[in-house]
Amino acid sequence: MAFSALTMAEQVRNQSAPDHLAELLSRVAQSRDRGAFAELFDHFAPRVKAFMMRKGSNAEQAEDLVQETMLAVWSKSQMYVNERGSVATWIFTIARNLRIDKLRRDKAQLYQDIEDFDAPDGKIGADEAMGRSQEDNYVNKALAQIPADQRELLILSYVEDVTQSEIALKLNLPLGTVKSRMRLGYQRLRKILEQVK
Amino acid sequence: MTISHHLDDATLVAYASGNLPEAHGIVVEAHVAMCQACRAGLRQAEGVGGAVLADQMEAPVSDVCRSATLASLDAVLVQSPRAKTSQGEVPLVLSRLLNGKPLADLAWKKKAPGFSMFNIPTSKGSKTQLKLLSIKPGAAIPEHGHGGEEITLILKGAYRDHMGLYQAGDVADLDEDVEHTPIVVGEEVCICLVAVEAPTRFKSIWARLAQPFVGI
Ligand SMILES: [Zn+2]
Numbered sequence: 001m002a003f004s005a006l007t008m009a010e011q012v013r014n015q016s017a018p019d020h021l022a023e024l025l026s027r028v029a030q031s032r033d034r035g036a037f038a039e040l041f042d043h044f045a046p047r048v049k050a051f052m053m054r055k056g057s058n059a060e061q062a063e064d065l066v067q068e069t070m071l072a073v074w075s076k077s078q079m080y081v082n083e084r085g086s087v088a089t090w091i092f093t094i095a096r097n098l099r100i101d102k103l104r105r106d107k108a109q110l111y112q113d114i115e116d117f118d119a120p121d122g123k124i125g126a127d128e129a130m131g132r133s134q135e136d137n138y139v140n141k142a143l144a145q146i147p148a149d150q151r152e153l154l155i156l157s158y159v160e161d162v163t164q165s166e167i168a169l170k171l172n173l174p175l176g177t178v179k180s181r182m183r184l185g186y187q188r189l190r191k192i193l194e195q196v197k
Numbered sequence: 198m199t200i201s202h203h204l205d206d207a208t209l210v211a212y213a214s215g216n217l218p219e220a221h222g223i224v225v226e227a228h229v230a231m232c233q234a235c236r237a238g239l240r241q242a243e244g245v246g247g248a249v250l251a252d253q254m255e256a257p258v259s260d261v262c263r264s265a266t267l268a269s270l271d272a273v274l275v276q277s278p279r280a281k282t283s284q285g286e287v288p289l290v291l292s293r294l295l296n297g298k299p300l301a302d303l304a305w306k307k308k309a310p311g312f313s314m315f316n317i318p319t320s321k322g323s324k325t326q327l328k329l330l331s332i333k334p335g336a337a338i339p340e341h342g343h344g345g346e347e348i349t350l351i352l353k354g355a356y357r358d359h360m361g362l363y364q365a366g367d368v369a370d371l372d373e374d375v376e377h378t379p380i381v382v383g384e385e386v387c388i389c390l391v392a393v394e395a396p397t398r399f400k401s402i403w404a405r406l407a408q409p410f411v412g413i
Pocket of ligand 1 (some may be wrong): 200202203204228232233234235236
């Protein structure tokens with residue numbers, strides 16, 4: 001299809017499509033492509049900032065963490081393995097780890113990166129290779145299909161800074177109930193995702 | 198290592214989303230370092246996080262932040278992929294916290310006959326405690342309800358309770374209302390890494406531990 005045949009909306013969609021993001025990241029990894037990096041920044045920085053702010057950072061702290069996250073993307077780009085998940089997931093884990101690291105920082109301990117527990121030979125187990133079949137938009141569609149009380153709990157966990165005990169306290173539910181609701185919602189989500197595969 | 202007791206899905210979701218209390222997060226990392234199944238489970242839970250990040254949130258980033266980031270690229274060391282596995286006695290995340298000391302050389306505090314404990318410091322703001330427990334074969338841990346979120350990882354030796362046999366690598370990630378009475382079995386001292394919330398409650402649980410020890 002000729003580029004000119006694409007509508008504006010299609011162009012925008014293509015620019016944030018998982019394949020395009022993976023392509024940008026591989027250009028960073030292979031040739032230190034600054035243009036590709038800037039595009040990744042423009043796509044992910046506002047998302048990482050929102051994530052940090054929902055998790056309790058103020059705007060300034062959130063931008064510090066955005067910068068750290070995106071510099072880690074530049075530094076670790078060669079470690080991204082497409083088969084293990086989307087670029088969004090990879091950047092999400094980097095951002096999450098940096099945030100945890102910051103919380104733990106008043107001790108000398110450095111956070112152990114997700115790569116630290118990768119298999120030594122770099123081989124990927126069958127169930128680990130969810131890769132392309134589990135694109136982000138499937139997850140969001142799947143989220144919409146699970147019961148509201150379970151979905152809310154799941155989303156609450158991902159976007160807010162609350163432990164399960166705090167959720168239990170807030171909703172005036174026993175911790176066991178919160179955990180089992182979370183478990184049910186998550187298991188249902190996984191089942192839906194497996195059917196999409 | 199055959200692992201038969203794994204992390205709860207609710208725990209994987211909490212860890213993936215960055216909401217697990219500090220001590221619990223460390224126990225999760227230590228188990229995940231030993232367990233391929235939970236590694237895969239965690240990746241899946243992180244995939245949900247990635248999707249939420251991709252679709253549900255955006256906050257405008259200042260030009261200062263953007264230009265400062267782009268200007269810093271040259272100063273950043275590019276990391277190349279490398280195999281990272283540790284062959285140590287305990288997973289890397291734990292051995293770093295112990296400053297590389299072997300378990301036998303820690304300043305264990307004797308709490309009761311056959312039972313010693315070592316506190317691992319966590320950061321100041323954390324409302325959780327991380328402990329190593331060392332329990333001799335034949336000793337029983339009295340029945341107790343779990344106060345808040347509690348996760349136990351077996352590093353050495355084994356214990357048995359009504360849920361079955363727990364051996365090195367296994368994790369007991371139980372709801373607070375689950376009652377259990379573990380008894381250390383086999384020849385080896387059982388060493389567990391335990392994360393608990395609510396220190397006051399923890400004290401009361403382990404205070405009750407003091408009396409009914411059998412065995413050595
Ligand atoms: Zn496991």
